[in-house]
Amino acid sequence: MxxxxxxxxxxxxxxxxxxxxxxxxxxxxxVQAQQATVSIDTPEIVEGSTVYATVNIDSVENLDAGQFDLVFNPDVLKIVGVENGSIGEAEVPVQWRSVDNGKVRVIFNLEGVTGVSGSGQLASVGLEVIGGGKGDLRISNGLLGDTEAHSINTDWGVTEASGIGADLRDAEAEDTQKAASGFEAVLTLIGLTTAMYLARSGQR
Missing domain, CATH: 1.20.5 (Single alpha-helices involved in coiled-coils or other helix-helix interfaces)
Incomplete structure (x- = not known):
């Protein structure tokens, strides 16, 4: 007994x-967080006109702050203004400045500490078309952060989104790989323990 x-x-x-x-x-x-996507919607460029491009964002979670550079052909385009965007009912208050000829930096920090989730626009960019040819407007050096000061996994749609953002993405990939290795080690340990238990039970 x-x-x-x-x-x-x-x-x-x-x-x-x-x-x-x-x-x-x-x-x-x-847990793999859902990936946000940032893209630029640029209207048809006609010399002598002023047009507006939008920086769109999709499927972001808990967004609090961020920055990105707008890179363009200064022989064709001149950025005359960057206006606030919005995600749902939350306004995205932007500030911008020229970094050099052909590059503008945009930064934003949402009010409060709750963050915002969903899809919308980060900014609206006023473009004066001063010449003929391609404007080549694109995003570079993008980085988004959540309310806990963590980098948000983001597809910027361009290989130019490097610098700080790329370093953070590499670090996140490395952390995920290490965690997966630890998971495999635990499973191996469980398998060995099970085999030992069954062997001992068979001997009794």
């Missing part, structure tokens, strides 16, 4: 350890 009771307790303890190890393994693997 005591032997059966002991074997039952041993079996319960074994499965309890395996269950706890599985929970720890899943907790160690970070």
């Amino acid at each position: 005591k032997k059966k009771l002991w074997k039952g307790l041993e079996r319960s303890a074994f499965f309890g350890i395996c269950f706890a190890a599985l929970i720890a393994a899943f907790a160690a693997v970070p």
